Amino acid sequence: MTVEPALRDPLPDVERVTIWGAGWTGVCAANLLRRFGKQVTLTDTREPDVLQAALARLAPTALADGVAIHHGEHDLCGAQAIVMTQSVRPSDHVVAKAQAARLPVIPEVELANRALEGVTVLSIGGTDGKTTTTKLVGHLVGAQRHALIGGNSWLPLSGAAPSLVEGAPEGPHAPVLVSEISAFQLPPWHGFRPQIAAVTNVAEDHVQEFFQGSLQAYIAAKRALTDRLERGDTAVLNVDDPIVRGWEPALVARGVRVVRTSLTSRAVGDHPWAVFRNNGELRTRWEGREERVVHQDAIPLLGDHNIENTLTALGAVMPLGLDVAQLREALTTFEPPHHRLERVATWRGVGVYDDSKATNTHAAMVGLSAFGSRSLIVIVGGVDKGLDLDAWVESLRSRARRVVVIGGLRERLLAQYGERLPQAQPAESLDEAVAMALSEARPDEVVVLSPACSSFDMFASYADRGRQFQGCVARYIAAQGGGDATDR
CATH class of the missing domain: 3.40.1190.10 (Mur-like, catalytic domain)
Structure with a gap:
């Protein structure tokens, strides 16, 4: 028997739909609804010129013709149903406003x-x-x-x-x-x-x-x-x-x-x-x-x-x-995603790894455990999420020979846990952190970026942080004459 997949109208009883958030998700939702002839309004809090530039960067995903754009705070805009993107939180006041008006609020x-x-x-x-x-x-x-x-x-x-x-x-x-x-x-x-x-x-x-x-x-x-x-x-x-x-x-x-x-x-x-x-x-x-x-x-x-x-x-x-x-x-034959314990280089016997996606302490700890008993130099830090750091600090204390701290977490980590992490050192930039780590690394050790934090204090995303880390490593190795470096 042949299976016949199909697209169907997701809101058959609705003509007018407002979508909160005109990013990539909102544009895709608008385009889907326009296939079925819906009257669609996208709301976005960005200024018109900023939004237009952002929409242009979404190419090849282009916004369908006939979609209205409402600039300013998210609103109902005369809709019979609301589609919310992940840029809107359930606790936002506009959600309560829509629910009070008995409008369905549908996640994308x-x-x-x-x-x-x-x-x-x-x-x-x-x-x-x-x-x-x-x-x-x-x-x-x-x-x-x-x-x-x-x-x-x-x-x-x-x-x-x-x-x-x-x-x-x-x-x-x-x-x-x-x-x-x-x-x-x-x-x-x-x-x-x-x-x-x-x-x-x-x-x-x-x-x-x-x-x-x-x-x-x-x-x-x-x-x-x-x-x-x-x-x-x-x-x-x-x-x-x-x-x-x-x-x-x-x-x-x-x-x-x-x-x-x-x-x-x-x-x-x-x-x-x-x-x-x-x-x-x-x-x-x-x-x-x-x-x-x-x-x-x-x-x-x-x-x-x-x-x-x-x-x-x-x-x-x-x-x-x-x-x-x-x-x-x-x-x-699987190729894992980037920035998840990704091997960046082996230089003079030192393994260098990018685990930038370790954006919380749990992810960082399980990543470090993958290296077994190998001696580690760990680059940590970023946005301080206010998480309990005790277990993570103990993991660093027992596994790392040296810890280099960047970003917003530096002050709290060094002030609150300095006595338990005597091997921790602050760095002003990722370039400096990489130089400190690689200059001190010994053969058979591992240098790993394992932040345990979000990236947004210094970088656009965890991926941006990972790419910049890999660039810092490449520049440092090149400046040292390359040695026996191999990538990946």
Whole structure:
């Protein structure tokens, strides 16, 4: 039987729609709605000339004809429905205004979800590892099915949905939309329902900035990805994470199939759907039938946290019935995303790594653990999120021979933890930090950028920070005559 994917009107009873936020996500949502003849208004707080310049930079994604733009504070603009992008928070006053007017407020990812017919939506959420896992899932599925990655770090879902459907070949299998979903994309009232939802882990992050200091609110935002799953859907849960593990009973009670993932066979028990590691081998269990997939040493990813990501990815694709031999081959050819324990160079016996995506203490600690007992010089720092630093500082104290601190965290880290981190030194710039680290590094040591912080005090993004770090390393090595440097 041939599957016929299609786009359908996501708001069939609505003619006038206002979208809050005229960035890439808002433009994609507007273009999707214009396909169905909606009257669309984009609102944006930027000045007209600034916004026009920003829209020009979105090429080749061009704003569809007929979209009105409202400059100034977000407003309702006579709409019958509102689409919110992740630039708007559920606590913003305009959300309450729309709800008081009894207008539906629909997150952009839900809009895209509503527009899809004959498509499998597979979503990945969690605190750390989302992007690596999402890219790996896309790689695994794409080797055997028609698939496209969207959401969060990728093409917005409302832009990915039309591309996926229009590029789908005829065949017996539904195309797969692999989507990375952040906590900011699913407000408590959302209606986003994937057929498969996988959660990597939950650790404290963004709690002070965006969740009013409530860890429980942050956890609820992470759990939201699984909140609309129903009988016949699949949830993939990392049961090594105590928070994620605790969601299983409620899901099972709703008839959701739960796939357990773990670094140990003991943790998954005799559960009929599981992916786990046993004596270094990654194994699957489906309807009670076990099968070996691959040995962990064949996977081009560093550290146990990336084995966890791989287990989650395998759990997410198992419901699709993919061929295991082809999964095995695809795992060995995967190229991980940049700035995630990315090897930058080996210089005079010193390994240099970029882990700029480690934007919280949990991600930084698991990244450092990937180097085992090797001696480390760690460059840390950035925006101080107000997180509890005790466990991270202890990890640095025990693992690092030297710590170089940049950015907004310097003052707090050195003042509050200076006695516990006697090896910590401040640097005024990333160039200075790299020079300090490489000049002191010994053969067989590792120099790693592992910030444990957001980047916005000194850089445009974590990716910008990573690129600049790699540039600093290249310049320093060149200035020293190159030596025996090799890149990657």
